[in-house]
Amino acid sequence: MSMVKQLSMWKALNGALHDILEDTPEAFVMGEDVTTWGTGGGIYGVTGKLVKNFGSDRVRDTPISEEVLISAAVGAAMCGSRPILEIMYSDFTFLGFDGIINQAAKARYMFGGQFDVPFVLRTNGGSGGGKAGQHSQSLETLFAHIPGLEVVVPGTPGDAYGLMRTAVASNNPTIFLEHKNLYYDKGPVDFIPVPFGQARIARDGSDVTIVATQEMVKRSLAAAEVLASKHDVSVEIIDPRTLYPFDMESVITSVKKTRHLLVAHEAVRDYGWGAEFVASLAEEAWSELDAAPRRLGGSRTPIPYSEPLENAVIPSVNSIIEAVLAVRGSVVAA
Amino acid sequence: MSAYDAKKHGIAGLRQMAMIREFERRMPLLAEEKLIRGSTHPSVGMEAVAVGVSLALGTGDTIASNHRGHGHCLARGSDPARTMAEILGRSDGYCHGKGGSMHLAVKELGILGTNAIVGAGIGLATGAALAATMQGRDSVAVSYFGDGASNQGVLAEALNLAAIWSLPVLFICENNHYAMSDSFEQMVAQPDLSQRGTAYGVKSVNVDGMNLPKVYEVAAEAVARARGGAGPTLIVADTYRYLGHMAGDTEIYRSVEEVQRWRDRDPIAALVAELTEAGVLSETQWSEMQTEVADEVEAAEQFARNSPFPDSAWATTDVYEETRS
Numbered sequence: 219m220s221m222v223k224q225l226s227m228w229k230a231l232n233g234a235l236h237d238i239l240e241d242t243p244e245a246f247v248m249g250e251d252v253t254t255w256g257t258g259g260g261i262y263g264v265t266g267k268l269v270k271n272f273g274s275d276r277v278r279d280t281p282i283s284e285e286v287l288i289s290a291a292v293g294a295a296m297c298g299s300r301p302i303l304e305i306m307y308s309d310f311t312f313l314g315f316d317g318i319i320n321q322a323a324k325a326r327y328m329f330g331g332q333f334d335v336p337f338v339l340r341t342n343g344g345s346g347g348g349k350a351g352q353h354s355q356s357l358e359t360l361f362a363h364i365p366g367l368e369v370v371v372p373g374t375p376g377d378a379y380g381l382m383r384t385a386v387a388s389n390n391p392t393i394f395l396e397h398k399n400l401y402y403d404k405g406p407v408d409f410i411p412v413p414f415g416q417a418r419i420a421r422d423g424s425d426v427t428i429v430a431t432q433e434m435v436k437r438s439l440a441a442a443e444v445l446a447s448k449h450d451v452s453v454e455i456i457d458p459r460t461l462y463p464f465d466m467e468s469v470i471t472s473v474k475k476t477r478h479l480l481v482a483h484e485a486v487r488d489y490g491w492g493a494e495f496v497a498s499l500a501e502e503a504w505s506e507l508d509a510a511p512r513r514l515g516g517s518r519t520p521i522p523y524s525e526p527l528e529n530a531v532i533p534s535v536n537s538i539i540e541a542v543l544a545v546r547g548s549v550v551a552a
Numbered sequence: 553m554s555a556y557d558a559k560k561h562g563i564a565g566l567r568q569m570a571m572i573r574e575f576e577r578r579m580p581l582l583a584e585e586k587l588i589r590g591s592t593h594p595s596v597g598m599e600a601v602a603v604g605v606s607l608a609l610g611t612g613d614t615i616a617s618n619h620r621g622h623g624h625c626l627a628r629g630s631d632p633a634r635t636m637a638e639i640l641g642r643s644d645g646y647c648h649g650k651g652g653s654m655h656l657a658v659k660e661l662g663i664l665g666t667n668a669i670v671g672a673g674i675g676l677a678t679g680a681a682l683a684a685t686m687q688g689r690d691s692v693a694v695s696y697f698g699d700g701a702s703n704q705g706v707l708a709e710a711l712n713l714a715a716i717w718s719l720p721v722l723f724i725c726e727n728n729h730y731a732m733s734d735s736f737e738q739m740v741a742q743p744d745l746s747q748r749g750t751a752y753g754v755k756s757v758n759v760d761g762m763n764l765p766k767v768y769e770v771a772a773e774a775v776a777r778a779r780g781g782a783g784p785t786l787i788v789a790d791t792y793r794y795l796g797h798m799a800g801d802t803e804i805y806r807s808v809e810e811v812q813r814w815r816d817r818d819p820i821a822a823l824v825a826e827l828t829e830a831g832v833l834s835e836t837q838w839s840e841m842q843t844e845v846a847d848e849v850e851a852a853e854q855f856a857r858n859s860p861f862p863d864s865a866w867a868t869t870d871v872y873e874e875t876r877s
Contacts, residue, residue: 275686281716283712286709289675289678293676294683296676297614299683325657327871329657330645331869333657368872390873
């Protein structure tokens, strides 16, 4: 059954949810405005037509009550259901952090392994659309810091489909962070589950390894073209796809070849997951590096509204080019 | 629903209440002996609520408890020995010592855990009720919380969600008049907490939480309504904790006289009087029952004291389904 279709990411996610509701009787979808907004699929269309096919029992519109929605999803997951909860923007998860961090992430452990918690929280992060301070954050680092959570950051439509299948099949609570800039990007979808903890090589190269996710993969790919044509630098790009579990092995394999590392993420750079990556690499493969590794990340600011301000706080194609050249020890204005 | 029957519910309830009292009475002593780490919150005085509600529940029902939750678990049928072992952090505890008093769950009894976050069980129980509905199971979920938790926002959200979806959930508010040291009178402007439910379209009742038959009756009615698809009920039980919030509580916020006034309305003494009056309990039977539960709890304590501490290798298991390193 090797079917491949070109789909946009929202459509790939919609297909994943459709297939999950079809073959997983324990699964259900709920969230604010998931059946009646726009064309009937929530703010980015991801839940489109699901209510028509599966009914309002398994595809539930909810009140604006993030705290109880999150904790109720956890309670349902502890009782044998597989809830897929959409939180409209990742910024809104803060209203229900108790359910995520004190309940979902700890229930298996605190209770000595008695409970599975097959809870999936779908939401989106990322800036770039002028949604400003409270609709644009990249919060993956916060979730990746919490023992007990799995954190998924799909960068392509095919990965979005495959990782969603794995998330719902997983008996651990999973934070599934989509990126609002990528919903309309198209790519091949092969409808096969993607295992957690296996990075994807987004581009082969030999001189510098860039570890990046989502929008930063796109910008790194653009930067790599310029670096190849103008600077004769060959960039390898690794997309970890899940931040926990985390595929350090693929990074080490790549660095053994390139001997240079840059991590680029949209999450705030300070205390960000890139620091974890760089520190782990330093501990495990120091001798494989020919130069100090570098990090690029969001500024230590909220995301501003006005376009030039917003562009200034997130790594750009140019800043990635400059950072790659700096890692290579030849700082040149791009 | 089955109506309150002194012979059946009264006698069974009395035994459970006496057992819980004997169990909880030992908590401050074990804490003093440093056998209990951290905080432990005994429920002495509040037994009629946990027992009255539990008598109305059946197999397959779930409860989400709070920080003062030993009584809820024991009333639901948790083994006193394994419960005590968990509180003492031992390997034979229900959670192998990983949870302790405030994180104590028994999956096979539908106990989704005591909980150290005030109000958190409200959302979990709402979800348990949702799961039951989704799975077509005829079971109800119970959330136990206190007057302190009534001021958490999640209660408002949960009451509304349960109401619009007609979820089979019982919100049991144990108003014991103090949230740690803050009095109910000081922290709540509208003293009739049942109005919180009414405001959201949830059937809401007040009950004397020192009276087992009355608690049983309102709980049984709420369970019947929930199973019948009529949705949630908020039950506000007026009750009192005789001991401090936890070991070491100076109790400067209340008077000895106030505590005594509530002790004079003791739910166990009241039930004994009622059952004796009704001719279903003799003095000898009551005295035998007390000896029996004291022996049972003593055996539980000895079991817990003798249970080995967990192997330190267990500290890193059960984080994920397959623990990743």
